[in-house]
Amino acid sequence: MEQTTIFLTLLGMMAATALPRILPLLLLSLKPLPKWAMAWLRYVPVAILSAMLLPSLLMIEGKLSFGKENLFLIAAFPTILVAWKTRSFLGAVAVGMGVVALLRLQG
Structure with missing residues (x-):
């Protein structure tokens, strides 16, 4: 596997892990629950x-x-x-x- 594919795979995995955690935090911090x-x-x-x-x-x-x-x-x-x-x-x-x-x- 070439370096670019590995790097893009890692970036995709990072986004798939981080986005479900960051988005609710950002959306819920805009106003009090x-x-x-x-x-x-x-x-x-x-x-x-x-x-x-x-x-x-x-x-x-x-x-x-x-x-x-x-x-x-x-x-x-x-x-x-x-x-x-x-x-x-x-x-x-x-x-x-x-x-x-x-x-x-x-x-």
Whole structure:
């Protein structure tokens, strides 16, 4: 493949990645959003994180697992409790890692 083709491909990929991110930012920054839209947008990160996290908590090797062999599901409960009570990301990560480590030592 020649250099021009590679360069144009990279520019096209850059535009395809950047434009969907930049255009909404530019368009939405022109005027303030209504209160209902701002309230709705606050839930987007939580919804995305939940959608990404839930399958890894509930499934082991492609099958649903609610038993004691699912260490990550067991560790999720104290981790969520610590995150909710302390609002500390670092504390929640430390508790989650600690619980998984302890469960692996026992098993």
